[in-house]
Amino acid sequence: MESLRNIRIDRLAQDFRNLDPNDPGLWPLAPRIAALATVLIVLLGLAWWFDWKGQSEDLEQRVAQESQLKEEWLSKKRQAVNLDEYKRQLTEIDRQFGALLKQLPSKTEMENLLIDINQAGLGRGLQFELWKPNSESPKDFYAELPIALRVTGNYHDLGNFVGDVAKLPRIVTLNDxxxxxxxxxxxxxxxxxxxxxxxxxxxxxKQKREKAAQTKAGTK
Incomplete structure (x- = not known):
């Protein structure tokens, strides 16, 4: 059995010796099969590199795009289904914001608010030794007006004054x-x-114009 196997290997090796590259039609069967397999492998490799590889990458991109579009579609579908709820929430937010905004006085109402703070102290029997409004500090849609004050009185009157200020219909905070x-x-x-x-x-x-001018000046 071993000698038979050796004979077959020798014959196969003999088939690959002294091959004429100019006349492959006369080659033995084994070399012709090997040559065809090599050509096929080379062709498949070239096809993959120059054509199939790009198609595969394009396919992967399209699959990713399909997944993304599906997620966007589902998101928009959920929004459409919950549109009435979103509208209700937006209306509630507008209502709450309006309620908070009403707690901020306008420019014409500011004087009355300052009088209310002063009256809250005098109504508790306190004496004002200092009442000094400082410069306003404008924010996005509102302005802050700090007022340095000094009052004298007994413990309970001071505590009641702080409570009265907290109960004012307009927002007032006592700091420091x-x-x-x-x-x-x-x-x-x-x-x-x-x-x-x-x-x-x-x-x-006016505030937006000033911010835009500052931004423009900063970019120069």
């Missing part, structure tokens, strides 16, 4: 509170009261 005893047994309270007012359309437009 410092309370110190006085020689006469009363207390002195220093605070920074911050009130807020909304900007009218003209002020908002």
């Amino acid at each position: 509170l410092v309370i110190e005893p006085r020689k006469d047994g009363t207390l002195k309270m220093d605070a920074l009261a911050v009130t807020y007012r909304y900007l009218d359309d003209e002020e908002v437009a």
